[in-house]
Amino acid sequence: MAKKEPILDAKFAQSLVDIIAAELNKNVNIVDEDGIIIASFSPERIGKLHEAAALHLTGSLAEEFSVSEADEKKWPGVRSGFNVAIRYRNRRAGFIGVTGQPETAAPYARLAARFVAAALEANERQQLLLKTLREKKELQSSLLNQIIRVQEEERRKISRELHDETSQSLTSIIMGLRLLAEQMPEEAWREKVLAMREVAAGTLDAVHRLAVELRPLLLDDLGLAPALQRYAETYAKQYGINVQLDVSEVAGCRFLPEIETALYRIVQEALTNIAKHAEASQVWICIGKKQRRLYCRVQDDGKGFERTILNKAVDGRPCLGIHGMQERVELLQGEFEIISQPGGGTTVWVEVPARKR
Template identity: 55%
Template structure:
């Protein structure tokens, strides 16, 4: 077992309950023979010599303590002692002071009560451990899925940039040359060239959305500033960025940078789709070993419970953000008030240890 089954505080609480119900002096001994809980507080910490001898024999069993034993063994009083069993292991004994014959039934009843309490605690501990393992496994697979997605995005972005863009550039140049040498079809050819130019621009934008080069080359801060600048121009929304000066040249782990960047993309996209906001504030601040990331808008807000209940696209987006932050051992919170905007706040540890299974 990973935890000590007979915790002294827990044992004392059981002794107090049992002693009050039985109106008897009760004590609990751990598997080393030390009294760890007793109605007689002066006995706590003493060695119960008779229990020690029995436990060291390797054969746990009930036994009585007579007046003769009390005179010859230290730390003992007349009464009856019963082993406490937990998953086929003797973890200690419980004793009831008094006449041996009268105390035997009380001691057995007390032992059953203690064993029931210990088993209940053990079941709860196992359930908690199983839940923690399940959550850890869930996060492990979520991270693997996200990593695979990001690698595919990186791969597609590179192919769009290196192959598709070069092919379109060649077509554009060829159409231009062909238009100059074919006066009769010049207008149609230039029109086709313009279409190819627009397609090339769209491919560039798609490649950047899939995996911005600035994120890999310059880091989270530069990528955030560039994305906010492009976003503000495209959607005509005033976006104010508050960046901690000490972060301007700092790089973080690739995992942290890409996840926070994706959350920025998702949050600002949600603002355009749902918030009807005219102003947005983005804050990136370092607090000792924690990175704080906040996105605040002055939009129409929403009822968070309704969004989660209906499980629409916005809800899926929020769940996606929460999963990303959980994978970083961070904290995610979102507060929204109808007609008073929404505040999304994230805090993630900068120097975190990787998850191990």
């Protein structure tokens, strides 16, 4: 027959003994279902067999019993006092004993037994709550991960459609307008057609930027390092901010798609925040490897900010971009930190497990 799983954990039982003994100012001990003392105010008793308790646990249904001075002589190691069964889930989980004269120790022992039973129930509820919270967090992470995957897939589809269809159509229009301008006999009409061509060319550039913002083809085709190099070049031209990018340690390396996507989006969000808020002239980006982990650092020489602002809304809006970065890192079981101070610039630090394709 399989042995029942013990209810009383020794460490938990000892913490209860310490509390009860301090309150009652008496010696207290707890025995398990086999009559072994697992917690005691007297450390030397722990691990010894309480013969009287073992006898009652195996040979009777008694809920409580006393130990007299005569019993002390009969059973070595047993001290006079009063012992009460610890009831939990309709089982005797063991006995709790309070030493002293049985008549005076009895009410204390009964009170201590009720306290231990209540503590066991409270501990079970707490463990159940923690388990529920873990399951809820795991479900939340799973759903969030799925949402991100769907978003990235939709971004990829739209980006390819913009690149393959819309860009080609605009390119054909630009070429057609150029040919049409060359065939115009009047200079005024030729200038109008060329002006329309410039508008179409500007639209094509905007479509290219939008396609890259949505999902760069380089990220899927060549990986993180080339995609960041292209994005850094475009960013520097668009905002006039000097960007120094170091991806030498990961050049030619391919990692799991979720890792590459997360790091790319984090760098993208960090650079967007720098352009909007930092008033920086210089940005340093470094992606590297440290043992079995990838790290990413984005640093600027901007005006910085007080860290308390992360818990507040900016211009009436919460810092959703920063929370989004943090959520992406948590999904990868990584570490995320923002270091900043007024006038001292800002550094975004990310470290995640480096799982390769």
